Amino acid sequence: MLNTIRLLVQCQNKQYVLEQIRCASQVLPQLSAEKYNVKRKDFATVQSSDVNFFKTILGNERVLTDDNDVTPFNIDWIKNCRGQSKVVLKPKSTQEVSQILSYCNEKKLAVCPQGGNTGLVGGSVPVFDEVVLNLMLMNNIVSLDEISGALICEAGCVLENVDNYVRERNLIMPLDLGAKGTCQVGGNVSTNAGGLRLLRYGNLHGSILGVEAVKADGIIIDCLKTLKKDNTGYHLKHLFIGSEGTLGVVTKVAIHCPVLPKAVTVGFFGVENFENILQLYKSAKSSLGEILSAFEMADRDAISSTVKNLNLPNPISDYPFYVLVETHGSDEGHDGEKLNRFLSKEMESGLILDGTVTSEPGKMQTIWNLRENIAGAGLRHGYVFKYDVSLPQKHYYELVPKIKQRLGDKAIVVCGYGHIGDGNIHINVTVPEYTREVAGLLEPYVFEEVSALQGSISAEHGVGFRKPHYIHYSKDRSALQLMHQLKTLMDPNGILNPYKVLPEEC
Amino acid sequence: MSRVLVGVKRVIDYAVKIRVKPDKSGVVTEGVKHSMNPFDEIAVEEAVRMKEKKLASEVVAVSCGPAQAQETLRTALAMGADRAIHVEVAGAEYETLQPIHVAKILAKLSQDEKADIVIVGKQAIDDDSNQTAQMTAAILDWPQGTFASKVEKSDGGLTVTREIDGGLEVIKTKVPAVISADLRLNEPRYATLPNIMKAKKKPLKKITAKDLGIDLAPRIKVVSVEDPPVRQAGSVLPDVDTLVAKLKEGGHV
Ligand SMILES: Cc1cc2nc3c(=O)[nH]c(=O)nc-3n(C[C@H](O)[C@H](O)[C@H](O)COP(=O)(O)OP(=O)(O)OC[C@H]3O[C@@H](n4cnc5c(N)ncnc54)[C@H](O)[C@@H]3O)c2cc1C
Numbered sequence: 001m002l003n004t005i006r007l008l009v010q011c012q013n014k015q016y017v018l019e020q021i022r023c024a025s026q027v028l029p030q031l032s033a034e035k036y037n038v039k040r041k042d043f044a045t046v047q048s049s050d051v052n053f054f055k056t057i058l059g060n061e062r063v064l065t066d067d068n069d070v071t072p073f074n075i076d077w078i079k080n081c082r083g084q085s086k087v088v089l090k091p092k093s094t095q096e097v098s099q100i101l102s103y104c105n106e107k108k109l110a111v112c113p114q115g116g117n118t119g120l121v122g123g124s125v126p127v128f129d130e131v132v133l134n135l136m137l138m139n140n141i142v143s144l145d146e147i148s149g150a151l152i153c154e155a156g157c158v159l160e161n162v163d164n165y166v167r168e169r170n171l172i173m174p175l176d177l178g179a180k181g182t183c184q185v186g187g188n189v190s191t192n193a194g195g196l197r198l199l200r201y202g203n204l205h206g207s208i209l210g211v212e213a214v215k216a217d218g219i220i221i222d223c224l225k226t227l228k229k230d231n232t233g234y235h236l237k238h239l240f241i242g243s244e245g246t247l248g249v250v251t252k253v254a255i256h257c258p259v260l261p262k263a264v265t266v267g268f269f270g271v272e273n274f275e276n277i278l279q280l281y282k283s284a285k286s287s288l289g290e291i292l293s294a295f296e297m298a299d300r301d302a303i304s305s306t307v308k309n310l311n312l313p314n315p316i317s318d319y320p321f322y323v324l325v326e327t328h329g330s331d332e333g334h335d336g337e338k339l340n341r342f343l344s345k346e347m348e349s350g351l352i353l354d355g356t357v358t359s360e361p362g363k364m365q366t367i368w369n370l371r372e373n374i375a376g377a378g379l380r381h382g383y384v385f386k387y388d389v390s391l392p393q394k395h396y397y398e399l400v401p402k403i404k405q406r407l408g409d410k411a412i413v414v415c416g417y418g419h420i421g422d423g424n425i426h427i428n429v430t431v432p433e434y435t436r437e438v439a440g441l442l443e444p445y446v447f448e449e450v451s452a453l454q455g456s457i458s459a460e461h462g463v464g465f466r467k468p469h470y471i472h473y474s475k476d477r478s479a480l481q482l483m484h485q486l487k488t489l490m491d492p493n494g495i496l497n498p499y500k501v502l503p504e505e506c
Numbered sequence: 507m508s509r510v511l512v513g514v515k516r517v518i519d520y521a522v523k524i525r526v527k528p529d530k531s532g533v534v535t536e537g538v539k540h541s542m543n544p545f546d547e548i549a550v551e552e553a554v555r556m557k558e559k560k561l562a563s564e565v566v567a568v569s570c571g572p573a574q575a576q577e578t579l580r581t582a583l584a585m586g587a588d589r590a591i592h593v594e595v596a597g598a599e600y601e602t603l604q605p606i607h608v609a610k611i612l613a614k615l616s617q618d619e620k621a622d623i624v625i626v627g628k629q630a631i632d633d634d635s636n637q638t639a640q641m642t643a644a645i646l647d648w649p650q651g652t653f654a655s656k657v658e659k660s661d662g663g664l665t666v667t668r669e670i671d672g673g674l675e676v677i678k679t680k681v682p683a684v685i686s687a688d689l690r691l692n693e694p695r696y697a698t699l700p701n702i703m704k705a706k707k708k709p710l711k712k713i714t715a716k717d718l719g720i721d722l723a724p725r726i727k728v729v730s731v732e733d734p735p736v737r738q739a740g741s742v743l744p745d746v747d748t749l750v751a752k753l754k755e756g757g758h759v
């Protein structure tokens with residue numbers, strides 16, 4: 001119970017708080033090392049002298065060693081992975097991160113960098129006894145240039161808090177995702193998070209202006225520029241974007257914030273079949289052009305299980321497929337006209353069966369809330385196998401019915417939803433509990449299928465702990481070799497997030 | 507069958523952060539997103555359901571306010587109201603428009619339109635006055651069923667379940683009557699696309715308070731509008747022991 005209170009104190013967003021309470025109070029997930037049969041690498045183990053050293057840097061309060069305190073930091077959001085760490089460190093400054101890493105590197109202690117721990121591929125929790133380096137207390141906003149939109153913040157800032165901060169100054173964060181109330185900007189950078197508005201504001205490789213990071217040996221790499229253009233030498237910041245804590249610990253981020261749109265509208269529609277969704281997408285691109293900011297889809301099972309499990313309202317009736325369209329613009333009249341023309345046309349053509357459209361903030365929130373909660377809704381039933389893949393749009397939905405057929409009644413729900421505009425589908429397979437049998441039916445099957453369609457086995461969630469041995473389905477050998485060389489160069493002892501991202505051999 | 511008149515007010519959307527004007531004369535409304543008062547949405551929904559159940563023959567939505575009040579009326583029409591009346595009140599007059607004025611307008615319109623039931627929200631989320639239904643009933647000398655969580659037709663009148671402190675009260679009223687909608691009366695629908703399109707073509711009549719012979723001189727003067735006290739920021743505590751210590755310190759355990 002006490003443990004639960006502490007989680008409540010730490011988390012921002014109700015929905016996820018509930019999930020975490022579940023994970024803290026229910027049966028613990030199996031240890032990752034056993035579940036996936038992993039061998040511990042030759043790192044040192046944390047001694048009491050090490051703990052004492054950490055305490056000299058951080059004080060007693062920011063070094064957690066009590067089992068109850070450490071447990072939540074060992075378990076990932078989907079309760080799939082559980083590590084065995086005995087120590088959680090909570091630095092407050094880049095200097096402290098540097099001191100910790102330099103010590104760990106010297107002592108060959110492995111480290112698991114952790115942000116909001118909302119990652120979906122097991123990258124954010126230790127596998128064995130890695131020291132957890134949690135950035136949550138590095139949560140200051142450093143500066144905001146309201147003219148250029150360049151924001152500098154510490155890595156541990158929660159995305160939603162930063163978004164609220166810049167919104168008060170007529171800007172928005174260029175990314176938005178369902179986990180925004182808990183995930184951290186440093187975690188977003190480290191996973192190159194995509195999210196709901198990538199279609200409009202682009203990939204983080206474009207929005208991140210600068211990064212400050214600490215290498216495994218404690219050396220602080222200062223690439224924290226706020227310039228849109230800086231062609232002086234190698235673009236090192238990109239090494240930290242999407243490297244999932246394996247090349248360095250991100251401590252500060254400079255990010256370009258676009259202006260807060262004056263006019264926002266959300267439409268939520270029912271659609272007959274997947275082919276019509278593609279037609280509708282094409283039409284939305286040409287009718288709505290520059291104001292289109294999101295084009296999301298979900299199938300009937302995704303919406304109905306979310307409505308049921310989380311007791312959320314579905315603003316429209318029951319349809320085989322759902323589409324959410326959002327526009328961001330600067331002129332309500334202009335946007336409204338465009339949208340009306342689009343809607344009239346596609347209602348008439350039959351691509352849109354029915355639905356609703358609103359620019360009332362409260363109603364828009366209700367609609368987005370339904371979409372954003374699909375990711376977690378399955379957890380109420382049991383265990384969820386999650387796939388996050390990129391596919392050419394014409395093959396986007398093909399895998400869902402195939403998986404459904406393959407699993408038959410072994411699965412409670414097989415559903416597909418995601419970011420049509422980015423060719424990124426999420427497939428959630430909910431089963432009563434994790435079994436090797438189902439795992440064996442799904443993997444590597446799903447990855448083989450994706451690879452055959454020239455897709456990516458991880459569109460936005462990353463590789464983490466769960467996918468290194470499948471990375472070859474999407475990355476050429478030559479690329480993997482260069483990745484290994486970079487890792488060796490930047491982290492020769494391999495202490496940063498071991499067992500993650502890189503396959504053992506290639 | 508009866509005619510239902512529904513009052514709908516345009517208010518700042520509940521999801522928007524409210525800012526008080528620097529001179530404390532009110533809140534900033536310019537450039538701020540507005541929507542239909544949530545309790546009025548419930549009122550519209552109830553009226554539309556009455557019509558769908560063939561308990562009502564026509565639903566007339568009324569809004570008093572500036573030109574943009576027509577957007578709110580269009581929303582009511584999209585939800586299923588048959589026609590709308592916009593009582594234009596703009597500028598300084600709108601800033602001092604008070605429940606007494608709205609009640610007089612609704613009362614007059616109820617008579618002109620021969621309404622049998624008037625439904626309004628129990629309160630508007632901006633001024634929180636909770637007076638319009640009661641005043642309207644008083645002016646008309648009709649019975650009232652306020653804070654309704656259930657409204658049923660019963661032998662010539664209405665049976666209204668009211669939300670009262672700690673429980674429910676069931677009353678019977680004759681018709682004509684005034685009802686105010688509480689939160690649990692129903693879950694208002696989202697207007698569907700075809701209905702949003704149709705709403706654009708439904709009749710919307712514009713009149714002024716003067717046309718109705720109603721004097722809008724303010725009866726109440728707002729002295730000052732203040733922000734609520736800032737809640738103390740929460741803090742993240744490192745461990746359970748510190749939390750327990752803090753709770754003890756604050757006398758919570
Ligand atoms: C409900 C829900 C919806 C989601 N929706 C999306 C979505 O739409 N798009 C998307 O891309 N992802 C999504 N995710 C996945 C996840 O939220 C993102 O990957 C997010 O960016 C992770 O941030 P975090 O702070 O929680 O990082 P964590 O989960 O703590 O860590 C993720 C990885 O980054 C590393 N890391 C974290 N912080 C740092 C740091 N400061 N320095 C170095 N390494 C670090 C960790 O070691 C780990 O490998 C979703 C997750 C949930 C639970």
Ligand SMILES: Cc1cc2nc3c(=O)[nH]c(=O)nc-3n(C[C@H](O)[C@H](O)[C@H](O)COP(=O)(O)OP(=O)(O)OC[C@H]3O[C@@H](n4cnc5c(N)ncnc54)[C@H](O)[C@@H]3O)c2cc1C
Pocket residue numbers: none
């Ligand atoms: C009139 C004019 C206007 C210009 N305007 C702009 C402008 O607005 N913005 C801007 O950024 N630049 C501008 N430039 C500079 C220049 O045109 C750009 O830098 C352009 O991208 C260079 O392309 P290039 O093929 O001519 O490369 P080159 O001049 O041949 O080479 C440039 C560099 O790239 C290397 N390189 C070339 N090809 C390859 C390759 N295939 N693989 C590896 N290395 C390679 C070369 O070794 C060299 O270091 C302008 C130049 C001129 C003359």
